[in-house]
Amino acid sequence: MTRLWNEPADFADEMIAGFVAANGRYVRRVSGGVVRSTVVPDGQVAVVIGGGSGHYPAFGGLVGQGLAHGAAMGNLFASPSTQQVHSVAAAAEHGGGVFLSYGNYAGDVLNFDSAQDRLRAEGIPCETVTVTDDISSASVDERHKRRGIAGDLTVFRIAAAAAEAGYDLAGVTTVARRANDRTRSFGVAFTGCTLPGAEQPLFSVPEGRMAVGLGIHGEPGIDETDVPTADELAELLTARLLTELPDDIAQTNGGRVVPILNGLGSVKYEELFVVYGRIAQLLGDAGVEIVDPHVGEYCTSFDMAGTSLTLLWLDDELAELWDTPVDTPAYRRGSVVAAAHDDTAASAETTLDIPAASxxxxxxxxxxxxxxxxxxxxxxxxxxxxxxxxxxxxxxxxxxxxxxxxxxxxxxxxxxxxxxxxxxxxxxxxxxxxxxxxxxxxxxxxxxxxxxxxxxxxxxxxxxxxxxxxxxxxxxxxxxxxxxxxxxxxxxxxxxxxxxxxxxxxxxxxxxxxxxxxxxxxxxxxxxxxxxxxxxxxxxxxxxxxxxxxxxxxxxxxxxxxxxxxxxxxxxxxxxxx
Amino acid sequence: MTRLWNEPADFADEMIAGFVAANGRYVRRVSGGVVRSTVVPDGQVAVVIGGGSGHYPAFGGLVGQGLAHGAAMGNLFASPSTQQVHSVAAAAEHGGGVFLSYGNYAGDVLNFDSAQDRLRAEGIPCETVTVTDDISSASVDERHKRRGIAGDLTVFRIAAAAAEAGYDLAGVTTVARRANDRTRSFGVAFTGCTLPGAEQPLFSVPEGRMAVGLGIHGEPGIDETDVPTADELAELLTARLLTELPDDIAQTNGGRVVPILNGLGSVKYEELFVVYGRIAQLLGDAGVEIVDPHVGEYCTSFDMAGTSLTLLWLDDELAELWDTPVDTPAYRRGSVVAAAHDDTAASAETTLDIPAASxxxxxxxxxxxxxxxxxxxxxxxxxxxxxxxxxxxxxxxxxxxxxxxxxxxxxxxxxxxxxxxxxxxxxxxxxxxxxxxxxxxxxxxxxxxxxxxxxxxxxxxxxxxxxxxxxxxxxxxxxxxxxxxxxxxxxxxxxxxxxxxxxxxxxxxxxxxxxxxxxxxxxxxxxxxxxxxxxxxxxxxxxxxxxxxxxxxxxxxxxxxxxxxxxxxxxxxxxxxx
Structure with missing residues (x-):
């Protein structure tokens, strides 16, 4: 459960304020979320991500050089509003248009789509790829209905690497869509989480049991079993993901993959490493080449106990984009050439516009x-x-x-x-x-x-x-x-x-x-x-x-x-x- | 509680194997733990850290360029053995001698001291600074008896930065000792943790209560209160640490400080940011200049719910050393010039030495x-x-x-x-x-x-x-x-x-x-x-x-x-x- 808050209704705001206070070298606050505090080259496509708060490092923790240009940070587990998305996108935009990406949930779709309409109406080109990596949330025939979970990271990162490499908006969109098509996740959970101030957990899993395919907000899973051993869990996750391969991988048998073993909050690093050890063996046995494995917390749900495995199946272009450096508050890879700090003051508050009335x-x-x-x-x-x-x-x-x-x-x-x-x-x-x-x-x-x-x-x-x-x-x-x-x-x-x-x-x-x-x-x-x-x-x-x-x-x-x-x-x- | 293991007795080994499998770009396995997998310049002092497992990223997650050269990784919450420390130190040594550092617990002192004796007997210069940052674990008059908690990081990092800067063993030891003298932590806990395979938690805190000063293995605290608000907790942590300042800071009123707000495992990032927001205000109100704030998980105890605040009081030399880049599995700062990979094969297994017998x-x-x-x-x-x-x-x-x-x-x-x-x-x-x-x-x-x-x-x-x-x-x-x-x-x-x-x-x-x-x-x-x-x-x-x-x-x-x-x-x- 969560324990530390002041007024529950203020939690998200205070969280963002503390996050920005701790990470001024990476981000600055704008209305609706954060944007990079470092200088972005003119004409670069702005990658704007977002979603409900409570999933740190998603989404604000992923803003910085080599990754997102801005993040709309909604209330706890609630989509950011249209205004928030629009405000962050407008602040992040640098003349190359806006690329929006987020996990596929109805509230987010509603608000990001509206923001996209508004940006386009203002003459700012805008494209969107929603992330749909959770294979347990809909059948392969309805991939567009799948939820987005820790696979967010692969789509965001590929899009951002393309933007940094000078791709135009259409190019960023194309390669990000391919990254989403080649990213699949499967998760399990042992407990729910309690939102700050709530008296009961949002959802729960019976003690000693494991919910298979449970979503990160408690969306229904597809099965429930006893808690398995670490090896058995590795086998479950790997086997599920190896049943649904991209076509080219299925044909050649093998392929290169970035595995991301994500902890939801209170399944901790040591346990994840034990599970990962077996996953690495199983992928090796399947003839898969492992590239840049990730084991840690990339998309959490407060202290929810659970884990998910994500596989990004690389092709040559994705592999090249993946191999670029990143430096954000919560995610760093390789060596970034530090950019200058952007000292632009936050845009002034809009004044109250009161028309004449009878x-x-x-x-x-x-x-x-x-x-x-x-x-x-x-x-x-x-x-x-x-x-x-x-x-x-x-x-x-x-x-x-x-x-x-x-x-x-x-x-x-x-x-x-x-x-x-x-x-x-x-x-x-x-x-x-x-x-x-x-x-x-x-x-x-x-x-x-x-x-x-x-x-x-x-x-x-x-x-x-x-x-x-x-x-x-x-x-x-x-x-x-x-x-x-x-x-x-x-x-x-x-x-x-x-x-x-x-x-x-x-x-x-x-x-x-x-x-x-x-x-x-x-x-x-x-x-x-x-x-x-x-x-x-x-x-x-x-x-x-x-x-x-x-x-x-x-x-x-x-x-x-x-x-x-x-x-x-x-x-x-x-x-x-x- | 922890849930994912195979044989509990194998947990630490399997954890290390999975950790190395996921982080080969940073570390390679040696008997007793890990050392850097990147090339280290000849003559550089080797910073060797270690302790019980279960505190990731302490200790293996802190090995890499700009931080430790090796980590002895003991069994769960148990000191590494003398042989482990010796083996890791011998593998990490590059002609500049060995600097040992670890949290002040009796088992660790016993084994690291023995390893130091053995290294010196072999002609390898070796010095030690034990970390004693937890101000709630002994009075200021008995600082040498204090436990080491998340303040480990500051001492390790300063020592490593000095080693990378070419300090000799005496110089590294002097500046690391000063870093320890200027590092103070204070922690609270809401729950204990359960070791893999154990049926009951190692220790517990009554529901709705907060143990003040509780150690990271459940060592007795100094008080127990109701769970406070986030602001009240920030005030408690900050006030306690501001009562015990280094002499020069107390005299000048102000000073520069690196604050590290550490999560023990299941107090999560959003909660930490809310608490940090208030800490930053309070430090500012006290006239303290904040440098490079850290909010995250630096020393955990599996999924224990708790947090600690560490303050490192900088002086000019410490500030300069702090501002150097680091790249390890779990901790990165700034931009590191990537070193070549060290392809040295692991040293051969020692053969069984059986003397003649009657x-x-x-x-x-x-x-x-x-x-x-x-x-x-x-x-x-x-x-x-x-x-x-x-x-x-x-x-x-x-x-x-x-x-x-x-x-x-x-x-x-x-x-x-x-x-x-x-x-x-x-x-x-x-x-x-x-x-x-x-x-x-x-x-x-x-x-x-x-x-x-x-x-x-x-x-x-x-x-x-x-x-x-x-x-x-x-x-x-x-x-x-x-x-x-x-x-x-x-x-x-x-x-x-x-x-x-x-x-x-x-x-x-x-x-x-x-x-x-x-x-x-x-x-x-x-x-x-x-x-x-x-x-x-x-x-x-x-x-x-x-x-x-x-x-x-x-x-x-x-x-x-x-x-x-x-x-x-x-x-x-x-x-x-x-």
């Missing part, structure tokens, strides 16, 4: 900000419950992520009111703060909700029942499109769609906003509860884990809680007016 | 070898019990260490008999194999016992009751002198001295060897049991831990078990002869 909209702004406060209070009250629900269904960070986002939204809304904003701008600012600070999928989706409502009600007129209902309808459409989910997928959409439909119908039938809202909130509550009875549809990319029958979706549940609380606020507000 | 002695050799077999069988039977006793009194490795040594002795004795050796040589070979393979204090002492008996009975005549008793008396004197212990110190000496006295007395009174031995074994058994009633005398350097009242000393207990078993063998043997 008196009516400004008058409603206080109620809008109050609604955001109610959201934050509702989440505070239910944070543990949401975390528990998400432990069953996902990676347990829903409560913490929502709390982080809602608190940031509350502060942004208050600042906007202070600055004289109208109701629409209050919600738009709250939306941006939420998605930026929360990260992950739910952060992105709550950003869409608040922004949709805010943009619909605008600042020109006082919001009406009709404009609010239209805003919620826009939010419902936006979330459905953005999250690529449908009703029945056991997501927030299951509650949001009936909520919006009921609200629209009630307002159209002439009900007051508060009455229609309350009825809609009841519909959302029923729909959220009903997600517990759904067997989720499979085959759709999901954040981190398949969901369980019998458990309501935490995203749907939190939406219902928030809708109900705002309903009560609207009643109070209309009582005051009466 | 027919009588050769006839007795089989019984001598049988006695060694009985020892090994006795240890096999009691290995768990000995481990449990040692968990209370020491570091829990007594059973495993004895098993490893006795098995090696059995094989060596059998080989000697096979080669036509006399009884004396059989025991001498068994002695060398035992101390070489077991390591630690008990390994060294059993080497002294068997060698003393073997040298006394010799190969010229068949052993007699008188010569065996004289041999045991020599063993008793040798162990007392070598271990610097007296009767009543609650060590093996408490059983060996009365055993020897009784045997000598019985034989002098005309008893047969088997009768006198049995009576002596009874005396040893009573004396061993009586160690449970002793409160051990303090103030004497001990391996790893103070011992507890109420628990018999495992070394005395195992000696009594062995004496009793050999007594039964002697009865059987004399029955056969009658």
């Amino acid at each position: 008196e009516g909209s400004r008058a409603a702004a206080a109620l809008a900000a109050h609604a955001v406060t109610v959201i934050a209070e509702t989440i505070d009250t239910h944070v543990d419950e949401l975390g528990r629900l998400d432990q069953i269904a996902g990676d347990g960070d829903h409560g913490i992520g929502m709390q982080r986002g809602a608190r940031a939204a509350r502060a942004a809304a208050a600042a906007a009111v202070e600055g004289g904003a109208g109701a629409g701008t209050v919600l738009v600012h709250a939306a941006d703060a939420w998605s930026d600070r929360a990260g992950g999928t739910s952060g992105a989706l709550w950003g869409v909700i608040l922004r949709s409502i805010g943009e619909t009600i605008g600042d020109d007129d006082a919001p009406s029942a009709a404009s609010v209902a239209a805003g919620v309808a826009a939010a419902s459409d936006g979330v459905t499109a953005y999250g690529k989910a449908e009703v029945g997928d056991k997501t927030m959409v299951d509650a949001l769609v009936p909520f919006s439909a009921s609200l629209t119908q009630g307002v159209a039938a002439g009900a007051t906003l508060s009455a229609a809202w309350q009825k809609a909130a009841d519909a959302a509550t029923r729909a959220a509860a009903a997600t517990a009875d759904l067997l989720p549809r499979m085959g759709r990319a999901r954040p981190h884990a398949e969901k369980s029958l019998g458990t309501p979706d935490p995203g749907a549940h939190s939406l219902a809680l928030i809708a109900t609380a705002i309903g009560a606020l609207l009643i109070d507000a209309s009582d005051e007016r009466n | 027919e009588g002695s050769r006839a007795a050799a089989a019984l001598a070898a049988h006695a060694v077999t009985v020892i090994a069988e006795t240890i096999d039977t009691h290995v768990d019990e000995l481990g449990r006793l040692d968990q209370i009194a020491g570091d829990g490795d007594h059973g495993i260490g004895m098993q490893r040594g006795a098995r090696a002795a059995r094989a060596a004795a059998a080989a000697a008999v096979e080669g036509g050796a006399g009884a004396g040589t059989v025991l001498v070979h068994a002695a060398d194999a035992w101390s070489d393979r077991a390591g630690g204090t008990s390994g060294a002492l059993w080497g002294v016992i068997l060698r003393s008996i073997g040298e006394t009975i010799g190969d010229d005549d068949a052993p007699s009751a008188a010569s065996v008793a004289a041999g045991v008396a020599a063993a008793s004197d040798g162990v007392t002198a070598y271990g610097k212990a007296e009767v009543g110190d609650k060590t093996m000496v408490d059983a060996l001295v009365p055993f020897s006295a009784s045997l000598t007395q019985g034989v002098a009174a005309g008893a047969t060897l088997s009768a006198a031995w049995q009576k002596a074994a009874d005396a040893a058994t009573r004396a061993a049991a009586a160690t449970a009633d002793l409160l051990p005398r303090m103030g004497r350097a001990r391996p790893h831990a103070e011992k507890s009242l109420g628990t018999p000393d495992p070394g005395a207990h195992s000696l009594a078990l062995i004496a009793t078993a050999i007594g039964a063998l002697l009865i059987d043997a004399s029955d056969e002869r009658n």
Whole structure:
């Protein structure tokens, strides 16, 4: 378990601050993560990586000469937000375009893709390769659905070596894609890990047992056995990986391979060396030439006990790129010619942009900000419950992520009111703060909700029942499109769609906003509860884990809680007016 | 806990083999440990470090350009044997003499000192600095009694940088001693660790509590508190270390410091960064200039949850030496000019040296070898019990260490008999194999016992009751002198001295060897049991831990078990002869 934190909600920020304080020779902080603190040649492709925090040295520890140019560092086990990825990429960019790479998880795909769209819209060329090395997470026919684990390192490193060698963006992308195609990992776990401040582990493995193929956030594995001997584990890992060879290797029988035996956190170096000794023998017996073996911690999950073996099957070009030096906080190889320190000051904070607003909209702004406060209070009250629900269904960070986002939204809304904003701008600012600070999928989706409502009600007129209902309808459409989910997928959409439909119908039938809202909130509550009875549809990319029958979706549940609380606020507000 | 092993007794060997397989670019294996696999300039002082295994990257992971030239790698948490240290030092030596450095634990002092004596006797200049950085392990007035923990790294690195810079042996020793004088550490722990194959942790800390000053093998701490926040821990560590400054720093108020925040195994990087962020603030507030901060795992204890802060207070010379590049398996700094690979083959195995022996002695050799077999069988039977006793009194490795040594002795004795050796040589070979393979204090002492008996009975005549008793008396004197212990110190000496006295007395009174031995074994058994009633005398350097009242000393207990078993063998043997 983890033990050392101050406020759990501050953990990721404080971790990044301490990391930068300890590693100023390599990295400097920018909004959303870190970039190299050394000078990068103009025109070099910028390799930007990222993901949730809690996997050090992934991702910030891999920024430096010969490896990444920047890392977007999300909240614990949560994707960085679109803003974070965009901000880091913009800071890392040096005129050669941006190459994005990260492990294949739904939240990351959502946010990195959005950031890519935004970069391209700004005229910055951008390409992406998602890492899909975990062979236990989907069949070979569905390789694009596989999760990314410790194989991240091989793809990042090949891409970065190509960038340093002067490849253009297309060239970096091509060779990184080949590195991903030739990288395969297989992992096992003996225990889960406990996120800072959580009362229970995120997931667990029975004492004396080994989960085979378990993901690094507790995603389901494919088998469970007794803990084997070190030799037996070496045989399991090696045999699994040797069943799925690249075509050219399978044909020639042999090949060159970089093996990476990765510790997840509390399976320690001595144990890894015992296991590696047997792996080296087995690869040798199979006629495989071992190049530059790695035994250590490259992608962890706090103190999770587990290990994975990654094999990168080299070809001539990959071998040449692999043999280049690297110098980052946590990963060094060969001798790097030290670059000068980049003394560029961090870019100035963006100033608050408050458009002019009508008196009516400004008058409603206080109620809008109050609604955001109610959201934050509702989440505070239910944070543990949401975390528990998400432990069953996902990676347990829903409560913490929502709390982080809602608190940031509350502060942004208050600042906007202070600055004289109208109701629409209050919600738009709250939306941006939420998605930026929360990260992950739910952060992105709550950003869409608040922004949709805010943009619909605008600042020109006082919001009406009709404009609010239209805003919620826009939010419902936006979330459905953005999250690529449908009703029945056991997501927030299951509650949001009936909520919006009921609200629209009630307002159209002439009900007051508060009455229609309350009825809609009841519909959302029923729909959220009903997600517990759904067997989720499979085959759709999901954040981190398949969901369980019998458990309501935490995203749907939190939406219902928030809708109900705002309903009560609207009643109070209309009582005051009466 | 540790989970991955094959045979626990083989763990250290297999670990070293896997480590070397993964790190051939840095190290090559020699008897007793590893030396650099890169070319070392002639005349350079060889920095040889070492200690028990289980602390990776200490000690093998710190061998390479800019750091150690060789590491003696003992069994788990057990000192390397004299032979191991000597063998590694001889292989690492390049004409500039040998500089030995290691953490201050009794078993290590015993074996490194003996190796130093042997090197000097061979004409190789040799000096030693033991590392004593743990300020919680003894008062400032008894700094020489302090344990060495993560501060090892600073002393090793300064010594190595001086060696690479061309300092002679005296110069390396002087600057390394100053580095040790200016290095201070303070640690805390949340859990113990479990040695491979052990059923219980070596030591434990109550859930939710933090042991303050606990040693890396579970040596007693100075306090216990609830687990604090990350900031509170940072404040505790920093405040303790700032109370004991080098004189020049105290006078000038300020100074330059290299902070090393070390994780023991399962307190992970993210937590360490959060703690470090606050440490950096506190050092800054105290007017201290931070140089090259280190946050990571530099000296672990398997998956023990704990952390320590080390401060190296720089002066101009230390600062200059610190700023040199290093490239080892687990520790890299700056850019090293890669040296050529050293293709020297490992030195040939020493051939078995069997002196001529009389027919009588050769006839007795089989019984001598049988006695060694009985020892090994006795240890096999009691290995768990000995481990449990040692968990209370020491570091829990007594059973495993004895098993490893006795098995090696059995094989060596059998080989000697096979080669036509006399009884004396059989025991001498068994002695060398035992101390070489077991390591630690008990390994060294059993080497002294068997060698003393073997040298006394010799190969010229068949052993007699008188010569065996004289041999045991020599063993008793040798162990007392070598271990610097007296009767009543609650060590093996408490059983060996009365055993020897009784045997000598019985034989002098005309008893047969088997009768006198049995009576002596009874005396040893009573004396061993009586160690449970002793409160051990303090103030004497001990391996790893103070011992507890109420628990018999495992070394005395195992000696009594062995004496009793050999007594039964002697009865059987004399029955056969009658």
